[in-house]
Amino acid sequence: MNYTASPGAIAIFVCFVISVLFISFYFARKSKSATDYYAAGGSIHWSVNGIAFAGDYLSAASFLGICGLIATFGFDGFLYAIGYLAGWMVALFIVAEPMKRLGKYTFTDALDSKFNSKGIKLMGAISTLLVSMFYLIPQMVGAGTLVTPLLGLPHEAGVIMVGIIVIAIVATAGMASTTYVQFFKGALLITFSLILTFLVLSRGLSTSPDKTDVPYHNLIALKVSSISDTSVKLDDPSYQVMSLIKTKTKSFVKLSKDNVESFWTLNAPKNILEETETITKLADGSMLYNGEPKSSNKFFQVGSISSIDGQKGTANTPVTTGSLNPLTYIAKISNSTIIRWDHAVIKDGGNQVSVYFQNPTSGRDILSPGLDFKVDPAKGATSVDRFNFVSLMLALFLGTASLPHVLIRYYTVPSPSAARKSTLVAITAMAVFYVLTLYMGLGAMTGGVLDLTNVNMAAPLMAKAVGIAIFAMISAIAFSTVLGTVSGLIVAASGAIAHDLMDKFFNMKLTDKKKVYAGKVTAIVVGCIAMVLGILFKNMNVASLVGWAFAVAAAANFPSIVMILFWKKTTATGVICSIVVGLVASCVIILFSQDTYSSVYNLVGVKAPFAFSNPALVGVPLSFIVLIIVSLFTQKSSDLKAVSGVAS
């Protein structure tokens, strides 16, 4: 699909950036001390902090990724929303108040508060940096991916633009400016998601949806008069049959009309050819979209309903529901048949053809688990599939409260009770948002708006079909989601280097002024590294990287946090070993998993040491066990240290 930049989106985005930079320079004048820089002076009101939590946490993965997954796989995309929100229960009930009580500026501060251990300072900082990098790369890549369709600039330009703006935000006023940028972004994101959902419900469902941007493409079917093993005959003489290509599960027919070649799926039971979309890579490396160059704009948007309540619609007599409420919308989807799209790659002479073909799916299947995650053995799920699913849900549940860039937000409020209240505000905002993603995703799935080459664009394209003004706002907000999250990540990474390593581990005895200076310089360096990584990892599967960040955080950080709070026998050595084992186990499993072998190293057909891909179900228990065993074996030395500490 070709995208043209929306002048409205550019204008709104420029206004947002100017506002954000104004906020940063305003707070820069007030941010003098280390407390101001790393913790916004500890003076942020809990209501502001709560929305800032939402602005920090609801990254492009939440807004664009989840809506895109729901638009493609229905309920399985919503599972991510459920998992992401469930993680905040851990944050509220277990972590919020103690984290505020124990630490000063960073997650490592809280871990080390009872021990004063160099090992904890070092490992806490390394864990923070590793998790932050795993999280930072997909955000920067996402910035580049978004900027092309939304602002009409190349990938690298998006990465550099985000990098420079975020460096300006963090290097000027650190946590203070970051807090208000995240607050601003969080408030806008939730407000406009509410508006978009209201518009989706007001439009209702239709087999031929109204779109304000480009007309809805009604799918064509060609009648077949006869089928043989090697060819078909069509009723329509304007098409010339070129060849019949069979795969394991499908038969495709290549046709030519007016010198344009197209591929169609043979539906033998109904004696029709169904329209597909194709991207053909020619032998000379050039690409054709539906048989023509990209500039011809023939690659159409998809996502439609073929029948509602058993009634089939046609181009001339569509079936519509009128406006619906949240419950009747789901009920109507459940009683509909929706045209989803599957993908196959076929060879046509010297050309490679990616074929996107129709897969009519009942609404009941879309609103049930199983279209993406294989968990039902009756439908071919293996024990590895089920292991991966449970491991992912565990990573989301335990990982949220272990993400350093989330935890440091607790230091910006004045007291533990304010930390708790801000978490409640965050949960409320995010609960509302995650419910809205279901409607935005289903609206995109059925609204004829999906770009098969970029599922992350489901929500902005849904907005575009509804109205150009809301598209401009949603586009600018989508881009801004990256700014808010990346700012938080850079503050966390900057704190790990300047505060945990330089000031605490290397004991550089920095004055307050020098601590702020060190924080600003490291923010610039980390920001530059993030820009380079965002360009280098351009073609990486970024959804995996976010999942890995959660899994590594859950294994490396969660056991230490919980055991320090609830088990008096926890020792410094136990914490250090737990973090090391959690980090190493998670990274080894990820690097040597079947998924990484196939999709990252391109070692197709090579058996990897680990069949499963998500390490949480192994890493978390292992990290807990190591902490307990090592702590029990190092009790005497910590007793001795406690006694000698009292004696001196």
Added chain:
Amino acid sequence: MSHGPATQWKENKTLDKKKARLGVVMFVIYTVIYAGFILINVFDNPVMRISVGDLNVAIVYGFGLIILALVLAIIYNQICTNAEKLTEVSGKR
């Protein structure tokens, strides 16, 4: 060492322990229900497709987890805030 908090507030260790205990209870309640959702998906997936009015178990359970999160969070915060106010009042007497 200077890991300690950057801001000051009135500490009450007895109250902190009570809040922590309540937090653990709430956490266990939610975890059991969340674990139930995952285990039903994995071990008895067809249950998720059973109709519940115009919806199904998957949608009702999924929405239920989100609503439950909000309800438990509000209850927890209310109990803690009331306890803090009571402690403040009895501290002033």
